[in-house]
Each structure stands twice: as structure tokens, then as C-alpha cells.
Amino acid sequence: MPWPQLPIENLAVWAHLNEVSFVDVKVTTTKEKGFGICCERDLHTTGDSSSATALLRVPHHLVLNDAAVEEYAKEDKDFRHLLDAVGHHRSARADILLFLLVQAALASRRSRSSVGVTNPWTEYLQFLPEMVLLPTLWTEDERVLLRGTSLEPALEAKISALDAEFERIREKSSEIRSWDELLWQGGSIRFTDWIRLDALYRSRCLELPRSGESMVPCIDMINHSANPSAYYDENPEDEVVLMLRPGIDLSKGDEITISYGATKSAAEMLFSYGFVDAKSAAHSLVLPLRPFPDDPLAKAKLVAFEGVPQICVARESESVLWTSEFAYLMCINEEDGLEFRILQERDGAQELRVFWQEEDVTDRTREFKTLIQGHSLFAVLRLRVVTVIQENLQTQLEQLQSSTPGSTPSALQRKECFDAALSLRGIETSILESAIEALEKEGLMQRSSLLLDENVVAYLGPMETTESDLVGNEASNDADDFS
Numbered sequence: 001m002p003w004p005q006l007p008i009e010n011l012a013v014w015a016h017l018n019e020v021s022f023v024d025v026k027v028t029t030t031k032e033k034g035f036g037i038c039c040e041r042d043l044h045t046t047g048d049s050s051s052a053t054a055l056l057r058v059p060h061h062l063v064l065n066d067a068a069v070e071e072y073a074k075e076d077k078d079f080r081h082l083l084d085a086v087g088h089h090r091s092a093r094a095d096i097l098l099f100l101l102v103q104a105a106l107a108s109r110r111s112r113s114s115v116g117v118t119n120p121w122t123e124y125l126q127f128l129p130e131m132v133l134l135p136t137l138w139t140e141d142e143r144v145l146l147r148g149t150s151l152e153p154a155l156e157a158k159i160s161a162l163d164a165e166f167e168r169i170r171e172k173s174s175e176i177r178s179w180d181e182l183l184w185q186g187g188s189i190r191f192t193d194w195i196r197l198d199a200l201y202r203s204r205c206l207e208l209p210r211s212g213e214s215m216v217p218c219i220d221m222i223n224h225s226a227n228p229s230a231y232y233d234e235n236p237e238d239e240v241v242l243m244l245r246p247g248i249d250l251s252k253g254d255e256i257t258i259s260y261g262a263t264k265s266a267a268e269m270l271f272s273y274g275f276v277d278a279k280s281a282a283h284s285l286v287l288p289l290r291p292f293p294d295d296p297l298a299k300a301k302l303v304a305f306e307g308v309p310q311i312c313v314a315r316e317s318e319s320v321l322w323t324s325e326f327a328y329l330m331c332i333n334e335e336d337g338l339e340f341r342i343l344q345e346r347d348g349a350q351e352l353r354v355f356w357q358e359e360d361v362t363d364r365t366r367e368f369k370t371l372i373q374g375h376s377l378f379a380v381l382r383l384r385v386v387t388v389i390q391e392n393l394q395t396q397l398e399q400l401q402s403s404t405p406g407s408t409p410s411a412l413q414r415k416e417c418f419d420a421a422l423s424l425r426g427i428e429t430s431i432l433e434s435a436i437e438a439l440e441k442e443g444l445m446q447r448s449s450l451l452l453d454e455n456v457v458a459y460l461g462p463m464e465t466t467e468s469d470l471v472g473n474e475a476s477n478d479a480d481d482f483s
């Protein structure tokens with residue numbers, strides 16, 4: 001059962017009772033962005049920061065972070081019991097979400113509960129928007145719009161992770177009778193509520209200079225702009241304050257905005273906030289990278305690799321940069337000098353160790369870009385990597401193009417989701433096209449220089465080598481493919 005909503009007009013009273021001060025600003029409903037904060041009179045700041053006064057002050061006791069959850073647990077032994085049962089301190093997010101789950105259940109209960117102490121957050125949660133447009137809450141028909149984008153696999157993984165988290169919490173908490181009654185009896189909390197809480201958390205949490213990852217009531221009503229007029233901070237009294245930036249001129253009724261971050265890609269913006277701001281989104285994308293399906297070392301490479309197997313592409317002005325630590329490990333094999341050994345520990349446990357040219361590099365699996373530099377066939381290995389990256393990006397582009405939606409949303413798709421997906425698709429198509437073009441050039445240059453590399457010529461042996469031999473061959477984990 002979703003928890004009840006409180007009218008946003010009542011927020012001013014909640015704020016007053018909880019010592020939140022609004023100065024010349026108020027929370028309103030905006031045209032397209034849900035709630036927002038706007039000025040109640042003309043506001044102006046000079047070119048330096050000395051004329052700025054706080055527009056909003058939120059006392060420290062309302063800041064919800066891992067330390068605050070710990071404080072709540074000190075005052076409420078039942079909540080401590082629940083926190084311990086579910087697994088305390090796994091992350092700030094996990095603690096805060098469990099706290100919010102309890103507030104949601106308290107807000108939606110019909111009769112008195114034997115556990116759970118209400119607090120300002122029980123009521124504040126009820127002011128938060130009922131409709132959250134993050135893709136985890138999109139319908140199946142809307143998720144189709146993300147086919148072929150970098151967000152598609154990330155979203156699938158997130159939904160599976162949310163499902164596992166929810167089941168774990170349900171299992172652990174139902175072992176405690178009073179919490180079982182509050183959270184699960186009568187269908188109080190469902191999986192969609194958990195997804196909604198996660199979405200509210202992701203789209204509203206802030207990184208504060210001293211309090212760290214936190215949710216801050218009222219400050220979380222501020223929308224994003226590529227040209228923000230304000231910023232948030234913590235003052236010496238530990239209050240969270242909203243300040244106007246220097247050199248700002250706002251008229252009564254104008255919206256106050258902050259920046260949600262200038263380095264987030266379009267996919268990250270959509271994933272975390274449910275919209276894409278083409279003006280501020282960084283031109284970058286991240287794609288998963290899988291080993292060659294016929295690589296006999298594929299599993300060992302995945303187990304041994306210390307990072308996430310992925311390709312990151314970033315476009316800045318005219319240049320495109322790509323990075324992929326896994327691609328280097330993916331493109332080398334036994335013939336090149338890669339070896340996996342299983343070592344038997346004293347306690348009987350087995351350990352997978354990675355060797356490169358007889359050296360143990362188990363702790364350096366993300367450094368193969370450097371490790372291969374001394375190899376006699378470095379030029380060939382590097383070309384394999386470039387080709388793999390290019391092929392992966394080409395496949396991604398083809399998937400994106402082959403799943404292009406129609407020009408208008410279907411009856412089962414909300415316009416906001418359609419517009420956001422279209423914007424993401426446009427940005428990712430253009431990044432992929434630029435990256436593929438740049439990689440084609442890089443590959444061509446590398447292929448030409450291969451013919452001048454005496455190690456490569458010696459490796460290719462008595463065969464007659466032409467540039468087309470090299471250009472025509474695709475990278476593979478089999479060294480012979482290059483001969």
C-alpha cells in the first residue's frame with residue numbers, strides 16, 4: 001500500500017514546527033518539474049559572495065545520513081534490533097533506505113503499531129512527490145524506449161539488485177514478529193514502494209561537505225539548471241543552507257536552481273533524476289564489455305579482473321577519449337604470455353593467481369595497458385584492443401539505431417519518458433558516431449605503423465604482408481588471426 005500524501009501547502013507549517021527557515025523564498029509547484037523553490041521578492045547579489053544571505057536554513061537534526069540513522073537507533077531499541085538484523089553499516093544508502101521504509105510503513109499503518117517511533121521524517125516523507133519519473137519506475141512499455149542505450153543493461157542490473165535487497169529485508173525483518181506485523185502483514189509495503197523509496201533517495205540525496213551523503217528536507221525541493229542561481233553548503237552552526245551565487249539577479253516568482261553536477265552523463269542524469277538536460281550533461285557513456293565468447297580463459301579473466309569490465313567513452317570539444325582496463329586483459333592470451341594458476345593455500349582454500357610473462361600480476365589486473373608495453377608484439381596487442389573497442393561501439397550503435405522509436409509516444413508511454421529517452425538516444429548516437437570515427441582513424445594509423453615494426457614483421461614470418469592483410473583481419477583472442 002503506498003503511504004499517504006500530504007498537500008504541499010502544509011509544508012510551511014511542518015517547516016515552522018521543525019525550525020526550518022525560508023527567507024524570501026517558498027516551495028511551489030512548477031510547470032514541468034514538480035515542486036520547486038521560487039523567490040517571493042526580487043533578489044540580487046553582487047559579484048562577490050559577501051552580500052549573500054541564506055535563503056533556506058535547515059537545522060542539523062533534520063539531516064538524514066548514516067550518523068542520524070545511528071542516533072535514531074540509539075533512541076529506539078526496536079529499530080536497533082531491526083537494523084542489526086538486516087545488516088547495519090553496509091552503506092549510508094542501505095541504512096537510510098531502511099529508516100525510510102519504516103517511516104513509510106508508519107505513515108501507512110491503519111492502527112497503532114507496537115514498534116516504530118514517529119519523527120519529523122515520518123511526516124516529511126508524505127510531502128514527497130507520488131509520481132517519480134526515474135526509469136526504475138517506468139512501465140515495461142516505457143522501458144522499451146531505452147533499448148540499445150547504455151542505460152538498458154544498467155537498468156536491468158539495478159532492478160535485479162533492488163529485488164534482491166527487498167527480498168533480503170523482507171526475509172530478515174519477518175523473523176521479528178513486531179516488525180513483520182508493521183512492515184508486511186496486510187500488505188503494508190510492496191516491492192514498488194521499495195523502488196519508489198530508492199528513486200526518491202537517489203534523486204534527492206546530496207553530498208554535504210561535513211555530513212557526507214545525506215537527505216535534507218526542503219533543500220531537496222530545489223530543481224537543477226545548467227545555469228544555477230544557488231548552491232547549498234553547511235554553515236559553522238552545522239545547518240544546511242541554500243545560498244545565492246554571486247552576480248545573480250532574480251525577479252519575484254523566478255525559480256531558484258542549483259546544479260546536480262556538471263560531470264554526469266545523459267544516462268546518469270536520466271538514471272538518477274529522471275530527466276536529461278542536454279545543456280549540462282557530460283558527453284560520455286559507459287558500456288559493459290564481455291570477453292570473447294570462445295575465449296577459453298574468459299571465466300578466469302572475469303574472476304581475476306579487479307574492476308568492472310566496461311568501456312568508457314568521453315567526448316570533449318573535438319576529441320574523443322576512451323578507456324577500458326578490461327579490454328587489455330581481454331585481448332591477450334596464453335600465447336602472449338598470460339597464465340592463470342590455482343594456488344593451494346595452507347588452510348586448503350584455493351586462490352586464482354594471474355601471471356604475465358612469468359610475473360605474478362594478480363594485484364595489477366587493471367594495469368595491462370602498461371604491462372603489455374614491454375611486449376615484443378605490443379603494436380599487435382594494442383591494435384587488437386582498438387579493434388575490440390571499435391567493434392563493441394559499432395554493435396551498440398547498430399542496436400541503438402535498430403530500436404529507434406516512432407516520432408510520438410504510444411498510448412502506453414508517458415510523454416516525459418518518451419522525451420527523456422529520445423534525448424538520451426540522440427546524445428548517445430552522436431557520441432558513438434564520433435568515437436567510431438576516431439577509432440577508425442586510430443586503427444588505420446596503427447595498422448600502417450605495424451608494417452614498419454620489425455618485431456611484427458618477424459612474427460608474421462616469411463609470409464608476404466601487406467597493409468590489407470592487417471586491415472582486413474579482426475582482433476581476436478587468437479594470435480594466429482593476425483598472421
Ligand SMILES: C[S@@+](CC[C@H](N)C(=O)[O-])C[C@H]1O[C@@H](n2cnc3c(N)ncnc32)[C@H](O)[C@@H]1O
Pocket residue numbers: 032033034035036128129133203204220221222223224225272273274275277
Ligand atoms: C531534488 S528533487 C527536486 C524537487 C522535485 N521537483 C520535486 O517535485 O520534489 C529532483 C527531481 O526534480 C525534478 N527536476 C529537477 N530539475 C529538473 C529539470 N531541470 N528538469 C526536469 N525535472 C527536474 C526531477 O524529477 C528530479 O528527479
